[in-house]
Amino acid sequence: xxxxxxxxxxxxxxxxxxxxxxxxxxxxxxxxxxxxxxxxxxxxxxxxxxxxxxxxxxxxxxxxxxxxxxxxxxxxxxxxxxxxxxx
Numbered sequence: 001x002x003x004x005x006x007x008x009x010x011x012x013x014x015x016x017x018x019x020x021x022x023x024x025x026x027x028x029x030x031x032x033x034x035x036x037x038x039x040x041x042x043x044x045x046x047x048x049x050x051x052x053x054x055x056x057x058x059x060x061x062x063x064x065x066x067x068x069x070x071x072x073x074x075x076x077x078x079x080x081x082x083x084x085x086x087x
Contacts (some may be wrong), residue, residue: 011017034058039081040066 009016035041045052066083
């Protein structure tokens with residue numbers, strides 16, 4: 001079984017027909033946007049010997065570290081944050 005484009009369209013309510021919807025992507029303030037969506041702000045890159053691998057996004061290892069398992073007694077807000085991180 002596999003998820004299809006039609007499945008996504010049904011889940012998120014976006015049309016999959018017609019012209020593509022795109023916009024400008026701005027990287028400034030992305031850490032704060034992540035914090036707003038999932039409740040945890042990614043820490044700034046501090047390794048001076050290596051280049052930041054994701055200057056405007058989080059690594060999958062960061063998502064795993066913070067959102068590996070949703071607590072059983074989590075509030076609806078926390079469950080929503082875990083769902084956003086999962087998506």
